[in-house]
Amino acid sequence: MNGADVVASLHDVGLSHDGGAHFVLRHVSLTLARGEFVALLGPSGVGKSTLLRVLMGLMHPTEGQTGGSACTAGAGAHATRRSRAMVFQDARLLPWRSVLRNVMFGLEGLHLNKNEKKARAQEALRLVGLEEVADRLPRRLSGGQRQRVGVARALTVDPDLLLMDEPFGALDPITRTSLQEELQRIWQQTHKTVLFVTHDIEEALRLATRVVVLAGGPPAGITGEIVLDMPQRNPDSPAFRTYAARLRAMIAGEPDPGGEAYWRSAEI
C-alpha cells in the first residue's frame, strides 16, 4: 500500500483519560486504505467509539501517532470539503434547524456560496432519499429518517473518510436492514472510505470489506482482523458462518479457529 492510498492511520496509539495511569486503548495500529469499508467490531464499552474520536481528531492520543489528512481538506480558507466526517449513533440533529439546514451544517465555513451549499445539501439528501422532507424539522422525522439525515450531513462535506459510530444501533431491525442496504448502495456509488463501528458481527459481515476486532483489556487492543472479498450478503452461507465463528473467537480472545469453525460448531 503506498502512501497516497492511505486515508488515515494510527501507529501504536494509546489513550488514557487520566494522563497515563490507566489506558483505555493501547498499542493500536490501524491503516485505512482509500475505498475500503472497514468494520470496527468489538463488545460494548471496549473503546471503539473512543478510537473513532481519535481518528476524527476529537480526542488526542496519549501516546503514539496518527496519520492522514487534517480536518479540513484543500487549501485552508479556500477549502470546499472536509477530510473527515462523522455519523453519530443518536443522529444528533439540531432541533432548531430544518432537515436541509442540518445537512448544510458542515458546509458552513467552507469556501462555497449559498447556492452551492444548498445544491450540495440537496444532492446529499437525494442520495439518502429524503429530498422531499428537506423543509421539515427533525422532530417530524422517524428514527430511520433522522439517521439518514445524519448520513447526508456527513456525505455532503465530501470527506475522504466517513466515520460511523454504531449509526444503526438504536433502530428497529427492519429499518436497520434497509439502512444497511442503503449504506451499501451509497458506498458503491461514492467510493468513500468508511470506518463503521459496531458490536454486531452480522452487521460487520454484511457491510464491510475488512473487519477489525477491538477487544480485551482495559487496555483494549486489536485482537485480529479478517479481509473479506466482498460484503457477505447471505447470513446462512457457510462462508458467513465461518467468518462469524472466527470473529467470535477474536472477540473472546481465543485462538483463531480458521476455516474449520463452521464444522466444529456444527458438531456441537
Place this chain on the structure above:
Amino acid sequence: MSIKLSGSVRLGLGLAGLVLFFGLWEAAVQSGLLPSGMVPAPSSLGPAWLDEVRGGFWQQAILDSLNHYLLGLLIGSVLGAGLGILCGMLGLLDSLLEGIVRLLRPVPGLAWVPFAILWFGLSTAGATFVIAISVFWINFYAAHSAVRGVDPELYELASAFGHGSFVGRLFKIVLPASAPGIMAGLRTGLGQGWMSVVAAELFGVPGIGARMMQASSLLATDVVVVYMLTMAMLYAITDFLFGFVRKWVLRWQP
C-alpha cells in the same frame, strides 16, 4: 382533582372573577365597611383617570416611565444575558466571577437608589440604572443555567463539522440551544422591570412611580390606584407583544 376547561370558559371565568372583585370592593366602600379615605371606590377611578388624562399627566407619566423602562430593560437584559452566556461557556470566567456574583446578587434594586442619585443625579439615567440592575440578575441566571444545560454532545458535533471554535460554538450551538431559557429570562425581566419602575422613580425622577408618590402624599388614593392599574396594563401589553417575539424566535419548538 382538576377539571379540564376550554379556553373560552376559562377566559369567561377570569372576567367573572374580576367583575366580582370590583363589585365586592365597590359594595364594601359604599356600605362603609371600608373607610373611603383609606380605599377609593372603583367608581371613583374613572373620573380620577379622566382628570389625569385631561391634565396630560397620565400620558406624560407613561412616556417618561416607558423611556426608563425600555432603556433599562434593554441594557440590563443585554448585559445580563451576555455575561450569563459567557460565564456559562467559559469555566475560567465563571469561577473568577463566582464570588462577586454571590456578593452582589442579594442586593435589591432599591438599595442601589442612593448610588443612582450620587452617580447620575435625579435623571433618566439614574432611573434607567436601577431598572437595569434589577433586570440584569434575572437574565444573568436564566442565560447562565440555559447555557450550562446545553447538551455537551452538541459541542462534539460542532467540533466534528468545523465549528469547534469559540465563535462557532457560540453562534451554531449555544445561542439557538439556550434560546428557550434566555427567552424565559427576558420574559421574567419584562415583569420585574415594571416592578422596579416604581423604585427607580421613588426619588423624584418623573414617571408613573413619581406620580404615584405625589398622589399618595396628597392622600389621593384613587390616583394611586389609577397608576397601579396603568402599570398592570402596560405589563400586560409588553408581555403580550413579547409573546410574538418569543414565538418567532422559538418557532422550531413544538
